[in-house]
Amino acid sequence: MSSEKTKYSFKLDSYFPPNFYALGIFGIIAGLTMIFYFDSNLYGVILLLISLPFCFTSKGVRINLKNKTIKTFTSILGIEFGNLSPYRQLKELRLKSERISQTMNSRGSSTTLRYTEYTIVLITDSDRYDLDSAKKRDKIVRKIESLSGRLKIPAIV
Numbered sequence: 001m002s003s004e005k006t007k008y009s010f011k012l013d014s015y016f017p018p019n020f021y022a023l024g025i026f027g028i029i030a031g032l033t034m035i036f037y038f039d040s041n042l043y044g045v046i047l048l049l050i051s052l053p054f055c056f057t058s059k060g061v062r063i064n065l066k067n068k069t070i071k072t073f074t075s076i077l078g079i080e081f082g083n084l085s086p087y088r089q090l091k092e093l094r095l096k097s098e099r100i101s102q103t104m105n106s107r108g109s110s111t112t113l114r115y116t117e118y119t120i121v122l123i124t125d126s127d128r129y130d131l132d133s134a135k136k137r138d139k140i141v142r143k144i145e146s147l148s149g150r151l152k153i154p155a156i157v
Contacts (some may be wrong), residue, residue, distance in 0.1 A: 006066040007152065011133045015057040015074060026081025054078060061091075061129050063122075065151070070122075070129060087124040093131075093148050093155040094121045095140065120144050 014015045014021055028051045035125030053076055058082075061073040070103070073082030103112045118140040119133040134140045141157055148155035 006064065008063045008065075008147075008150070010061045011075075012059045012062075012130065012132070014062065015059055016054055020054045021126055024051045025053025028055065039044070061122075063151075070124065070127075072129065083126065087126060089125045090151055090153045091123045091125060092153055093144050094123060095119070095144055095155070097123050097137075097156045120147065 009029050016024075027047050031044045031047035031051060034047065036041040038044075056078070057074065057076045059075050060075060062073065064070070068088070069084050069086050071080075071084045073080040075081075098117050098119065099114065099115040100117050101112060101114045103110055114133055116137075117133055117135055118137050120140060120143065122129045122131050132140065132143060134143075144157060146154045
């Protein structure tokens with residue numbers, strides 16, 4: 001019996017932008033308040049049902065080395081929906097850097113934030129998959145080297 005790990009799962013990020021996540025938290029708190037303090041059970045439950053997916057919906061990738069499949073999924077409240085794709089060979093891992101620019105406007109003034117985001121890209125014989133990303137290069141380089149060793153494929157940094 002082999003002790004080698006055959007399944008790897010990567011939760012990429014939230015499906016919704018951060019402001020929707022904050023809106024979901026506010027909706028959950030408001031819904032629970034309506035249920036327990038104001039006896040508005042129906043409205044509170046409706047608000048909870050609308051708000052929960054904003055907080056608990058994410059995107060991810062799951063690699064199954066034994067069955068040679070990769071699943072890209074969206075998880076809503078822990079229930080996964082997605083595509084299962086077979087592959088013949090995992091070719092390599094690459095580190096991709098992308099320059100991000102965000103502009104924030106507020107009453108006549110604007111501020112632009114610029115930073116570099118680093119992403120681990122898995123390349124198979126038929127497709128590419130983003131596995132993880134971070135703003136700090138050294139953190140993502142350690143992760144890509146570790147993953148390269150576990151998957152037994154080269155990493156191009």
